[in-house]
Each structure stands twice: as structure tokens, then as C-alpha cells.
Amino acid sequence: MPSRAPLFTPVLIVGCVIIVVSFAIRSAFGVFQIPIAEEFGWLRAEFSMAIAIQNLAWGIGQPLFGALAEKIGDRKAIVLGAIIYALGLVLSAGSTTPIEHQLYAWLVGFGIAGTGFGVILAVVGRAASDENRSMSLAIVSAAGSGGQIFGPPLSEWLLTIMPWQSVFLIFAASIILVLLLLPLMRAPQTARKAELEESLGEILTKAFKDPSYTFIFLGFFSCGYQLAFITAHFPAFVTELCGPIAPGGILDSMGISTTSALGAVAISLIGVANIGGTLLAGWLGSRYSKKYLLAAIYLGRTVVSILFIMFPITPTSVILFAIAMGSLWLATIPLTSGLIAHIYGLRYMGTLYGIVFFSHQLGSFMGAWLGGRLYDVSGDYTLVWWIGIAVGAFSAIIHLPIRERRLEGLRTA
Numbered sequence: 108m109p110s111r112a113p114l115f116t117p118v119l120i121v122g123c124v125i126i127v128v129s130f131a132i133r134s135a136f137g138v139f140q141i142p143i144a145e146e147f148g149w150l151r152a153e154f155s156m157a158i159a160i161q162n163l164a165w166g167i168g169q170p171l172f173g174a175l176a177e178k179i180g181d182r183k184a185i186v187l188g189a190i191i192y193a194l195g196l197v198l199s200a201g202s203t204t205p206i207e208h209q210l211y212a213w214l215v216g217f218g219i220a221g222t223g224f225g226v227i228l229a230v231v232g233r234a235a236s237d238e239n240r241s242m243s244l245a246i247v248s249a250a251g252s253g254g255q256i257f258g259p260p261l262s263e264w265l266l267t268i269m270p271w272q273s274v275f276l277i278f279a280a281s282i283i284l285v286l287l288l289l290p291l292m293r294a295p296q297t298a299r300k301a302e303l304e305e306s307l308g309e310i311l312t313k314a315f316k317d318p319s320y321t322f323i324f325l326g327f328f329s330c331g332y333q334l335a336f337i338t339a340h341f342p343a344f345v346t347e348l349c350g351p352i353a354p355g356g357i358l359d360s361m362g363i364s365t366t367s368a369l370g371a372v373a374i375s376l377i378g379v380a381n382i383g384g385t386l387l388a389g390w391l392g393s394r395y396s397k398k399y400l401l402a403a404i405y406l407g408r409t410v411v412s413i414l415f416i417m418f419p420i421t422p423t424s425v426i427l428f429a430i431a432m433g434s435l436w437l438a439t440i441p442l443t444s445g446l447i448a449h450i451y452g453l454r455y456m457g458t459l460y461g462i463v464f465f466s467h468q469l470g471s472f473m474g475a476w477l478g479g480r481l482y483d484v485s486g487d488y489t490l491v492w493w494i495g496i497a498v499g500a501f502s503a504i505i506h507l508p509i510r511e512r513r514l515e516g517l518r519t520a
Contacts, residue, residue: 118234119243121292122227123250125185128285129192129222131254132278133215134378135262136161137339138371141346142271143208153205155479157212158339159472162331164216166468169225170461172217174307177457181230182289188221189286193279200275222282224248225464228444229457230292238393241445245389248440252385252433255378259342263371310455319450319509320459323443324466326401326505329498330439331470333408336495337377337432340478342370344488348420369422373429380433388438389445397446398509404442405503407435409496416492450514470498 136158143154176184195214202208220226228244235243265274314320349366363369391400415428447463448456478491 114239114242114246116234117291118293119231119246121288122231122247123253124288125222125285126224126227126247126250127253128281129219129254130251131258131261132192132196132282133161133219133223133258134255134338134374135258135278137342137374138259138262138266139271139274140339140343141367142266146271147203147205149205150479150483152476152479152483154208155339155475155482156205157199157208158335159474159476159479160209161212161216161219162335162468162471162475164213165219165223166216166331166465166471168217168220169223169464169468170458172221173225173229173455173457173459173461176226176229177307177455181226182292184221184226185289185292186286188218188223188226189282190218192218192222192282194218196275196279196282200272200279218282220461222285224251224440224444225457225461228440228460232444232448232456233453240448241393241441242386242389244441244444245386245392248389248437249382249385251437251440252378252381255381256375258378259371259374263368307455307458310451310459313514314451314459317450317510317514319511319514320463322505322509323446324463326405326502327439327443327463327467328470329405329408329495329502331467331472332474332498333412333470333495334436334474335471336474336478336491338374339475340482340488340491341373342367345370345373345420345425348487349422349425366422369425373425376426376429377433377436380430381436381438384434384436384438385441389441392442392445396511397442397449398506398511401439401442401446402503402506404435404438405499405506408432409499409503411435412492412496412499416489416496446509446511450510450512452513 140154143149172184172188175187191214195211195216195218198211199208199215202211224247227247231243231247232240262274265277346365346367346369349369363372388400388404411428411431415424418424443463444456444460447459451459474491474495477494478488481491482488
């Protein structure tokens with residue numbers, strides 16, 4: 108009887124480290140909303156636009172880096188992504204106008220694309236055995252929360268001892284340092300021989316004609332909208348609207364004495380809860396229908412958001428929301444990427460996932476930008492929350508008609 112292939116391989120471990128660092132940085136940008144706006148006297152929409160552009164650039168760059176990785180190699184694509192990421196952060200550190208931040212956000216976004224899920228999930232997916240693939244994708248997705256756990260609180264702490272510009276420079280150095288691990292990231296080619304012979308144009312044509320691919324594309328929009336809005340605006344939302352933290356209470360005894368600190372910790376808590384939720388999604392995805400699991404996740408997000416926004420915002424409700432939403436946070440990633448690999452094969456998984464991820468980032472752009480824009484217009488975030496609830500319900504429905512089987516006409520031998 109053949110021995111079971113190991114789950115934890117050098118490719119998986121290095122992939123997780125890259126994702127941790129990349130996501131620690133990108134998940135922390137919401138912490139800088141108020142400090143940067145106050146320093147320059149900007150409207151909330153100004154830095155929100157930079158975050159929105161960053162997410163849009165990430166979406167545009169994801170299929171490009173996916174195709175580039177399949178053309179020149181995964182590691183070269185990651186190196187290029189890290190260099191662009193660091194350059195964008197360094198230039199942003201010297202920016203003093205909104206247009207500069209928004210311009211350099213394109214570089215940051217493309218850098219995230221080169222060091223984020225699209226490239227890393229594809230290389231890990233190809234390196235994993237069939238029995239380990241769903242769980243491997245879940246572990247990498249959960250690693251994104253590893254960065255989210257310490258990224259915002261670390262940034263909040265660094266802001267107490269240095270200006271935000273210095274924090275950006277530390278971010279840039281960190282993303283470059285992870286490149287030292289790349290020699291360990293050697294992924295074997297596990298795509299079928301027939302898949303290797305199939306051209307990118309052929310598989311894209313077949314995918315674009317398949318309604319299921321369209322449903323996956325449309326359904327991923329709400330995931331991006333919800334995640335970007337919460338990441339970019341939740342710290343400020345909590346800072347301004349949450350009820351006071353009780354002196355001498357549990358939170359105060361843990362050093363969380365201000366609503367600003369609570370907002371950063373809430374993002375971290377989302378990351379903590381997401382680790383368990385994402386790993387559970389990976390485990391379930393290897394046993395049950397991925398499309399029904401995705402529909403359930405989007406429905407769960409919708410219900411959690413409705414309950415949160417309809418009751419008074421208190422420290423307790425913030426903590427409960429962070430845990431509940433966190434358990435559903437990135438659980439969509441291994442299921443969506445695994446669904447694409449299952450239906451369309453592994454050879455061009457990076458490109459196919461990257462195109463679907465563009466929809467995610469269109470949602471991210473809208474969530475981050477609308478959060479700031481509608482706040483400036485109305486003075487609160489209420490309408491943005493309800494839009495997120497509506498698109499979440501739409502995603503729950505749109506996943507149901509997906510045909511969860513290998514697409515007819517693909518080469519399989």
C-alpha cells in the first residue's frame with residue numbers, strides 16, 4: 108500500500124510565510140486612515156481611494172501575474188511582485204498629496220498580486236497531492252489571517268513610537284526579506300500530460316463559454332466588497348461609533364482602553380477566527396459540495412452583518428462580530444480556487460483563478476471607495492453596510508446553479 112503524501116512540504120511552508128507577510132501589510136492599511144487624514148487635513152475619501160485603487164490594481168494584476176508565473180516560473184514572478192510591492196510602499200512613505208498616494212497604490216496593488224493568493228495558491232495546488240490539495244489550499248488561505256492577526260495591532264503599536272512614513276519603510280523591508288526563502292520553493296508539475304498540451308487560449312475559451320465560470324466570477328464580487336470595506340473602514344468605524352470601554356473591565360485589563368485600539372484588535376480577531384474557519388472549509392471542501400459550502404458562507408455573512416448593524420455598537424458586539432465574520436472571512440478562498448481546479452484542471456489554475464479574483468477586487472474597490480465616499484456624503488457607514496448585505500445575499504444565490512463537475516471537452520488523459 109503506497110504511503111500517504113506529506114501535507115506539509117517546503118512549498119507549502121514557504122508559500123504560507125510569503126502570504127503571512129504580504130497580508131500583514133495589506134490588512135493594516137485601515138489603521139492609517141485617521142492618522143494620514145488628520146496629518147494632511149484630508150477627507151476620508153482621499154486615502155480610501157488609495158486603498159480602493161490598491162485593491163483594483165491587485166485584481167488587474169492577479170491574472171497577469173498568474174499567466175506570467177506559468178510563462179517564466181513561479182519564483183521569478185514572486186520576486187518581481189515583491190520588488191514592485193516594496194517600491195510602492197517606499198514611494199508612498201514620501202507622499203504628501205492624495206494623488207501621490209493614489210498613484211503609488213497601483214504599485215502596491217500589483218505587488219500584492221505578485222505575492223498573494225493567485226500565484227501562491229497555484230504553485231501550492233500544483234505541488235499538492237490530490238488527497239491533500241483542498242487542505243493545502245485552506246492552510247495557505249488561513250496563513251493570510253496569520254498576517255492579519257498581527258499586522259494591524261503591530262501597525263497601531265508602531266504608530267505610537269514612530270511616524271506612519273517609517274512604518275511603511277519597515278513594511279517595504281519585510282516584503283523583500285521573504286525572498287530569502289524562495290530557493291526552497293520548488294514545485295513539481297502535477298498537471299496531467301493532456302493539460303500540459305492544452306493551450307491557454309483553448310482553456311480560456313472553454314471557461315468563458317461555461318455559465319458556471321460566469322457564476323463563480325459574479326459570486327466572488329461580494330467577498331471582495333465585504334472584506335475590503337471592513338479592512339479599510341472598520342477600525343475608523345469602531346473608533347467613532349462604538350460605545351466606551353468600561354474602565355477596569357476585561358478589555359481595559361488587556362490594555363485595550365480606547366476604541367481606536369479596539370478597532371485594530373477587531374481586525375486581528377477576525378484573522379484569529381478565520382484560521383479555524385478556513386481550515387474547516389478546506390476539510391469540508393474535500394468531502395462535500397464546494398458550491399453549497401460557498402452559498403452557506405455568503406448566507407452566513409449576510410445574517411451576521413444584519414444582526415451587527417441592527418443593534419447598538421458596543422465593545423461586546425464588536426468582539427462578537429469580529430469572531431463570527433472572521434470564521435467566514437477567507438473560507439471562500441480554498442473553496443473557490445479548489446472549485447476552479449476541479450472543473451478546469453491545474454495547468455492554468457493561476458490564470459483562471461486570477462480572472463475570477465478580478466471580480467473579487469472590483470468588489471474590493473467598491474467597498475473601500477464607497478466606504479469613504481458615502482461617509483463624507485452622509486456622515487456614517489450605514490448605507491455601505493446594507494449594500495454589502497445585499498451583494499452577500501446575491502452571492503449565496505448565484506452559486507447554486509454551478510455545475511460542479513469537470514467541464515466537458517477538456518483533455519483528461
